[in-house]
Amino acid sequence: MKLVIGNKAYSSWSLRGWLACKHSGLPFEEVVVPMYDADWEKRRQGDEFAPSSGKVPILWDGEAVVWDSLAIVDYLADKVGRDRFWPADEAARAMARSMAAEMHSSFAALRKKHSMNVRQIFPAQRPDDDVLVDLQRIMELWAQARARFGGDGQFLFGQFGAADIMFAPVVTRIVTYQLPIARFAQGYMQAMFEHPFMQDWIAGAQEEEWVIEQYEQPASSPTR
DSSP states (O other), X not given: OEEEXXXXXXXXXXXXXXXXXXXXXXXXXXXXXOTTSTTHHHHHTSTTTGGGXXXXXXXXXXXXXXXXXXXXXXXXXXXXXXXXXXXXXXXXXXXXXXXXXXXXXXXXXXHHHSOOOTTOOOOOOOOOHHHHHHHHHHHHHHHXXXXXXXXXXXXXXXXXXXXXXXXXXXXXXXXXXXXXXOTTHHHHHHHHHHSHHHHHHHHHHHHOOOOOGGGSSSSOOOOO
């Protein structure tokens, strides 16, 4: 398999696709493509990007091609067994799927106003009201998952899985912008940051030489 991703410092959707590949346990080639450099538009028009219309991440597996992070999660779950990604309990799995889908389609204010940058920690500022609404909903989801299905584990549904993968960039945003969170969430966020996959990603981001100035400010546009 070959996974094409954007800059590790900035690309939140790439992080999700990459975590899914790592969590699958399957071998894959990682290709990092610098976003918005001089060759970006030309590169997006190539055959490798054609199925996704130039977006990252995109996963190639022989003749099969999968784009969009949540689709990559499901594709890999089909290959290795769904219990690796989703809770075995039916009620827990239903909630995990719903949370992953809501993360995929919602929280536009948080994404737009606090884009991912895992190399920065900006001075804390009061978020806009629409961002606070997003954060409140995220805290509600995390609290429900932990209370109902977290058990003795450190992650949303006990063991690291698809829901954690989908919320991983939110965890980095909260740290980068020092956003307000509920006290219970601190333990979950620490577990996420200490996960070996997250540590590998952050280390890779630190080694990148590329800098995109629009994402080096406290407020910028979302990445994909």
